[in-house]
Each structure stands twice: as structure tokens, then as C-alpha cells.
Amino acid sequence: MALGGAMTGKGQPAPGGNGSPAFRGDGGARHLLEACGISRTAGGKRLLDGVSLSLDRGELKVLIGPSGGGKSTLLQCIHFLTPPDEGDVLLDGESAREMSRKNICLFRREIGMIFQDFNLFDHLSARDNVAVALRRVKGLPKKLAYERAASELERVGLADKWALYPAQLSGGQKQRVSIARALAMDPKVMLLDEPTSALDPELIGEVLKVIHDLHDGGMTMLMVTHQVGFAKHLTREFLFMEDGRITERGSPEELLKDGSGTRTSDFCSKLSEIQGGP
């Protein structure tokens, strides 16, 4: 059972990978992101029950588990989009719990969020979807914001689609725009909530490729996914979540070993039956 801590398999994050200066020399003593004892109750139901996890710089962790287990709720709590009832989130050692409303907006800027159903702004073109927060939140002049939007769209392979509106894009393209939109804010961490679940099978690959590239570029990520085959090659740690708790955590090899009898391997073999893949 590896609980965060030591160096990631990928080694040092690539310099300039996400535009923010990479911290060095703190020897991993402090996690980049730390969620401690997150609990949330809604509608009389305990959706999250004291969940803790941490992410180191450049690390990708994968959250899996049955639907309704609280994965989306957890991501939204980590982002303070729905503040947890109990517990705290530390980003670079700074506590979100203690922040004022204004600082929470600053905190959120630093964490990119990718939603299952994209949540693009329907009334804005691809370019404006990426640029709007640069202009309105970061206060960049229009020209600079558009230049940045163009380069982020290029990064996700959509350089020629900047003028199209969400309704004119395929699901895979929409999800890539939403990734570009998040990246443009130079987030320290990305939270991805089933980024490919709403996509037709033939469109999943293009989004996974972008995520793969991000990982290679040293982005720190927490990803909810059912693409176990994809995820097990990238991550050192699976977190299995059920009934609002993380019940199993460990390396994919450990958890998926034949005859390990873990809930994770049980769940993943059921998934692969449905998906018809490995």
C-alpha cells in the first residue's frame, strides 16, 4: 500500500509544462494537494465520509468505483465548488477552509476541472470558451487572451476549430475544448470527472491522448475514469471508492493481480466484460 509520498514514477515534472514555475527542492515533504477528512451530507445521506488523499507534483491518481459512490461529489468538494461539511483541502500548503470568498475564487483558478458532460458555454465559440476566463478572471487584454486561446486549442489539436460553437463540435472535440479552457488558466492540478464517459467509443481515444500528453508534460491530475486499461499504465495508484469512502488504494499491479480478491479487481473485471476490452 503506497500512500502518496515518495517520488512519482515519471520523475521531475517537465519544466514549463504548465506555465507555472515548478517548485524544486522541497524534497516532496509537502504534497501539492492534500484533502483531509472530507465529509459531506446531503438530503440526509452521507455522500462522503472522511475521505483523505494527496497528490504530489506531476502525479496522476485514478479514482474508480461504482456509480453513486461519491466520486463526483468528492471532486467538487476538493474544488470547493460544493464546500465539504467537514475536512479541508490544502493546495501548496494553503488551506481552502480558511479562505475568504474572494480567495476561494483564486483557489479555484489554480485547479482545473473537467466535467463528464463538458459544460462548455453554449453561447460562446471555442475560442471564447477558452478566452473568457482569461479576460474576465485574469484580466488579460483581448488580444493576449485570444493568442493564448489559440495556442491552447492547438495543444489539444483543435487549432482550426476556434470559430465553431459547442453545438457544431463532436463530443470529443467539446471535451478537448474544455481541457484547453482549463489549461489556459495555468492550473497547478487538474481534476477530471469521467472525461470520456459521455463519448462515443471512437471518440474516446482522442481525449485520452490529450490526457496522456498532459501527464507526460508533468501535470498533476486526479482522474475519475472507467478506462482502466488506459489508466493502469499511467498511474502508480488506484483509489477505489464506494459508499463515500476510499476502501482500497494501491498500485494497479497490486490491486488487479489475479486472485488478489480485491473489490477493485472484481469491479474492473466486470467493467472489462461490458467494455469488451482488457
Added chain:
Amino acid sequence: MGTLEFYRTILFPALNQGLRVSVAIIIPSAILGLALGVLVGAGRTLGKPWLTRLLDAYVAVFRGTPLLVQLMMWFYGLPTISVFLEARFGPGVRPFSDAFRLSPYAASVTAFALCSGAYQSEYIRGAILSIKRGQFLAAQALGFTRGQTFWRITAPAAARRALPGCGNEIIYLIKYSSLAMIVTMSELTGKAKEIASLYFRHLECYLATACYYLALVTLATWLLSYAEKRLSIPGDPSLS
């Protein structure tokens, strides 16, 4: 007097005069009504519970009573308060109590704007509620404040959804502005009635007046479909 002569020298000049008065009622009523509708609609969807309840009450009253009754209340009913105040406190209160004596024009615009605002707020409210929560979440996730989320994301998307409904309400307003004649306004309908009873030519007068309204409504319809086209989002019929 020959028929053409009557049209040329009597009817059309009178109706043109009435048209100017009608337009002078319609435009401020439409603008004030829409502005009120936006504020009330936003307040009802996004406001604190007490505000929502207060605004719901306003809408219930102004949608739930006949406009004609509201109009008479503003014009004939309100001055009763002045009379009461003056009887109670003497003529010294006149500068204050006169505020309740609305001119026919002020009473008309007040009545139309308040009634229109109640209806407009329904369209605005529906449009705001139709914007998916995901868009709100996405904006918050990017670090937008609540205010920025509303003005930059919710409002532009909602405006497009609300436009057809709000436009329809303005078209209604053009027609119900004819009620202003009840409070002695010489607008289109008032003028028509004057001429019709004076010269006993009812059919022609009211037919001509109907054509004037039809022209106004047609013009408004054009303007609206132009606005809808300008604001349309490619590929997305739901955002017209």
C-alpha cells in the same frame, strides 16, 4: 364631405396625432417593463428567500388582476389618497400629496410598465432556470465570482432564450396600450373613437386604426427577428 376628403383632412391627421401619443406611451413602457422584468426575474431566481417571496407577490398581484382595473386604480383611485391626506393634515401637505395625482400619461406608463414587468419577469425567470447548472459550475470552477458568472455566462445565454417571449410581451403591450384611452389619453384608439362618434363613421375609423396597430406590430416583429438573428448561435436552435 367626400370620403377621400374625410380621410385626407380629418381621419389620417387625427390618427397620426394619436400614433405619436401611442408611441410615446409604448416606448417608455416597454423599456421600463423589460428593465423591471430583468431585475425581478433575476431576483426571483437568484435572490434570498425573502426577496423571492416579495417579488413573487408582486407578480401574482399584477398578473392576477385585469390591467384595466390597475390602470383605473392608478388614475382614479390614487388621488383619493391625496384627498385624504389634505383633509387630515391641511393644505400644507400639498407638495407631497400631489404626488398621488398622476397625469393620464404618467398613470398609463406606470400601469403598463408594472404589468409588463410582471410578465417579462416570467420569461426572464424561465430563461435563467433553463441554463444548465453545469455552465454555472464550469464558470465557478474557472474562478468566476458569482456576479461575473451571472453577467458573463448566465445572462448572455438566458437573454437569447428569453428574447422570443419578451418580444411577444412587447407586442402585447403595443395592443394593450389602447386601454390608455380610458384615462382620457388621446392616443390612437382614443382619437379613433373621437372621430368615429363625431362623424358617425365607425367602420372606417376603426378599420384604419386597426391598420395602424398592425403596422406597429409588424415593425416590432421585424425588429425582433432581426435581433434574434443577430444574437443567434450557429448550430444551436435552442439559443435561437
